[in-house]
Amino acid sequence: MTALGILYPGHFAEDDYARIEQLIGSDIRVDLVRIEVAEDIHRTDALREMGSPERLAASVEGLRLAGAEAVVWASPSGSLGYGWQGAQEQVRALARAAGMPASSTSFAFVHAVRELGVRRVAVGAPCPQNVADLFADFLRAGGVEVAAVQAAGAVTPEEVAGWGEAETLALARAADAAGAEAVVLPDTAWHTAAYLPLLEESLGKPVLTANQVTVWEGLRLADRRVNAPALGALFTREPIVQV
Template sequence: MTVGFIYPDHAAESDYPLAATLLNANLVVVHTYGTDLHAVAELRDLGSPAKLAEGVALLRAHRPAAVMFACTSGGFVYGPDGAADQIAGLAAVAGVPASSTSFGFVHALAALGCSRVAVAASYPREIADLFANFLAAHGITIESMGNADIETAAEVGCLTPEQVQALALANDNPNAEALLIPDTAMHTVAHVEALERLLGKPVLTANAVTVWEGLRIADLPRHVNGLGRLFT
């Protein structure tokens, strides 16, 4: 079975074929396009019903068993209720189960039994705060949150593994049960296990969480070595 991913623009989509190889899964990524800016209006456009319908149309020939909106900020920017309406609308248009990276974080934390987190966000503070509010609305305690104040996904996609590691180290908190790195524009799938060894706790990164959530809603196997504790 195929899981489809609607990924806005281009940045770190190469994480998906890497995960697919490790999982021996059929993961299909299609792209929609908008303004590459971490700002409320632009992010709401990326997650709008019209943009999601475009993505569903691109996936139709692949006959996916489930569809994911692979953009954390394009979900939580709508708020908890709006993000829920967003994926309900996506499921209705796609005719299959659907979810988003934002809800993937909530479900992944529940699967790991974690409720206290630190957040290492690439976003400007206004956007990072909206992510924190979304998590809090789902009963998750934010022990600390740092943000790198990066304005575009293209810039995030250019971060080196060393820069990602530095972001994680700078924003961990000893009281947090897990560290969250919420931007799907950041290359992280190849580095999750190294980050977990470094911090000694689960590290949930956006693209890994998106893949896990897509497999979960499609009721497909999601246990493999190489993608961190979430997949064990």
């Protein structure tokens, strides 16, 4: 049994993780610790406060006691306000506090793009444009080319959590751009796990979503590989051999 620890902000799409655990169908356990946030809003100062090292460190004891082998901070926006270097220090501090390998959803997207062997992506973000642009800048700092950024303008995670198949597919299609080899949909408040096969079939290319890559990142840190086609191309590829 491999146990993955997820630090999840709020109470929006946490049921995506139970679905992903079920779709993996292996000896993988996904344990969530919910982090209460003072202000659920897509605004940069609130996002920095939500991802403060002190707040994250105070939440890891339960994961340690549950036997987690790796921990992932499941909030892209909760890392973006720190920039690439600051987000690296954020996860280093989390690893020290947790006593286990650590990462965040923001870095998970960069690693997942590399895993797929693609270079150029399109971004479809539910949040306002300024936060979506921060995410695109983060990808670029990780060596990912961004072909286009489509922002839907949702101000709160609660709004995004209410989206279903129609809204998800519409934003993914609007975000897709000529030359993009994959489409990236970043928000862990967004229910997307059930739609991955539909999204990839509709767009004809890999689709990476926040809760999907968060679990994948935990597996990567724990040195586990699983084959789960219902979770998209990311969960069906053999490891990329770096030369």
